[in-house]
Amino acid sequence: MIFTIYAIVLLIFVVLATILVYHMFRYxxxxxxxxxxxxxxxxxxxxxxxxxxxxxxxA
Amino acid sequence: MAHKVQTKExxxxxxxxxxxxxxxEKVYRRHWANFLPYIFMTLAMFIPVFxxxxxxxxxxxxxxxxxxxxxxxxxxxxxxxxxxxxVMSWVNYYYDIFIVTNERILDAELKTFFTREVGExxxxxxxxxxxxxxxxxxxxxxxxxxxxRTAGQHPDFVFDKVPHPSVIANELLEIHERLTGQAYxxxxxxxxxxxxxxxxxxxxxxxxxxxxxxxIARAAAEQAKTxxxxxxxxxxxxxxxxxxxxxxIGQQYNLPTVDLTHYGFNPAVVALISxxxxxxxxxxxxxxxxxxxxxxxxxxxxxxxxxxxxxAQGLDAAFVIADSQEIDMAINQNYPIKKTxxxxxxxxxxxxxxDTSPEEEGPME
Numbered sequence: 001m002i003f004t005i006y007a008i009v010l011l012i013f014v015v016l017a018t019i020l021v022y023h024m025f026r027y028x029x030x031x032x033x034x035x036x037x038x039x040x041x042x043x044x045x046x047x048x049x050x051x052x053x054x055x056x057x058x059a
Numbered sequence: 060m061a062h063k064v065q066t067k068e069x070x071x072x073x074x075x076x077x078x079x080x081x082x083x084e085k086v087y088r089r090h091w092a093n094f095l096p097y098i099f100m101t102l103a104m105f106i107p108v109f110x111x112x113x114x115x116x117x118x119x120x121x122x123x124x125x126x127x128x129x130x131x132x133x134x135x136x137x138x139x140x141x142x143x144x145x146v147m148s149w150v151n152y153y154y155d156i157f158i159v160t161n162e163r164i165l166d167a168e169l170k171t172f173f174t175r176e177v178g179e180x181x182x183x184x185x186x187x188x189x190x191x192x193x194x195x196x197x198x199x200x201x202x203x204x205x206x207x208r209t210a211g212q213h214p215d216f217v218f219d220k221v222p223h224p225s226v227i228a229n230e231l232l233e234i235h236e237r238l239t240g241q242a243y244x245x246x247x248x249x250x251x252x253x254x255x256x257x258x259x260x261x262x263x264x265x266x267x268x269x270x271x272x273x274x275i276a277r278a279a280a281e282q283a284k285t286x287x288x289x290x291x292x293x294x295x296x297x298x299x300x301x302x303x304x305x306x307x308i309g310q311q312y313n314l315p316t317v318d319l320t321h322y323g324f325n326p327a328v329v330a331l332i333s334x335x336x337x338x339x340x341x342x343x344x345x346x347x348x349x350x351x352x353x354x355x356x357x358x359x360x361x362x363x364x365x366x367x368x369x370x371a372q373g374l375d376a377a378f379v380i381a382d383s384q385e386i387d388m389a390i391n392q393n394y395p396i397k398k399t400x401x402x403x404x405x406x407x408x409x410x411x412x413x414d415t416s417p418e419e420e421g422p423m424e
Contacts, residue, residue, distance in 0.1 A: 023154070037150075041146045049135070052131065059131055
C-alpha cells in the first residue's frame, strides 16, 4: 500500500521533472549550464528517492 | 566580443527569428542576489522536515513501524518537493535574459512554465539610458535597474536588477553609437566619437559655461519627475535657450547646426524624404547636390531612421543639427508636397546644387 502511494507521488514528480528539464533545454541561450543543471537536478532527485525508499524499508 | 547569431540559438532561446547579419553583442542576466530569497525560502521550508517528526515522536504519535514508514514517505516526498521548488526557482531566475544584438534588445522573461514573454526594442530607437540603484542591498552588491528610454510614447524598456548597471548602460550606448555610426558611413559619427572619446551632453554644457552642476542636478530632478529629456528640462527651467541646446548637440557630435526659422525650402529636396519618415524621425531635407542630401535632425540618433529611405534612392546623407520645434514647423509648412513643385527642382533625377546649397538658402552655424 505504502509503495503504491509513493509510486503515485513519484509519477507526479516525473511529470514535473520532465517539464522542468524540457524548459532548461528549450530556453537555453548559450553555454552548457543547462546540461549541468539538469544533471544535478536528476542526480539529487534520484538520491532523495533512493534515500526515502531505503528509510521506508528500514523502518 | 560579438559572435554570429545561430538561428537555433535565437529560435530555441527566445522564439525570435534572427535577421541576416545580426550578431549577439551581450547577454545579461539578473544579479545572483535575486536568487537569494528563494534560497532563504527553501531553508525555511526545511524546518518542518526536522521539527514535525520530532514533535510527532515526542507526543507519541508514532507508535508502530507502519506509522514510521508513512512518516518517512511523507518526509521524503516533501524533500523532493522542496528540491523541485528550488530548481524551478533557479530556472525562473536563470532563464530571464536580456539579449543585446547589434540591431535589437530582447527581453526574454519566463513568467510561468507555459508563459514566456519576449520584449523587443529596435536599438536605433534608443534615446536615453538611465541607471537606478535604489536600496541597501543594491548599493552594497552593486546591482540595479537600467531604464532604456525610446523615441515616441513607448514605456521604458527596463533591465531590472542587473549587476553593474552603469557598465551595462555604457555598453548599450556604445553599441547604439556603433549602430548610429554605421548609418553615417565610413566617416561616421560613431567611429569618430569612439576614437575621440566624445564628451557627454552634460560635460559640453558645463564646459561651455552654460550651466552649473547645481543646474544639472535640478534639471535631472525635473527630468525624473516629468520624464523629459535633460535638454528639455533645462529649457523648461529657463536655464538655457533652445538654441544653446542645438549648439551643444552640434558641438558634442562635431556636426554643423542650422537655423530653420527663415530657411527657404526647395519642395523637390524636401520630397526626397517621405512625409511619414519626416514626421517619425523629426527630419527634413534642406539641400542636395544630387548625390548627398543634407538633412536637418534634432539629434544624431534620428539618423538611422532617415538613411534607409535615402539609400534606397541611391543617395547619401549629411546631417546637420536643428531645433526640433523648428524642424516640426518646417515639416508642417512643407508637407504634403505638391506634385508640380516636386518635379521642378529635378534635373535628370538629380537636383541642381546651385539651387539648393545650404550656404545660399539658410544660415549654417
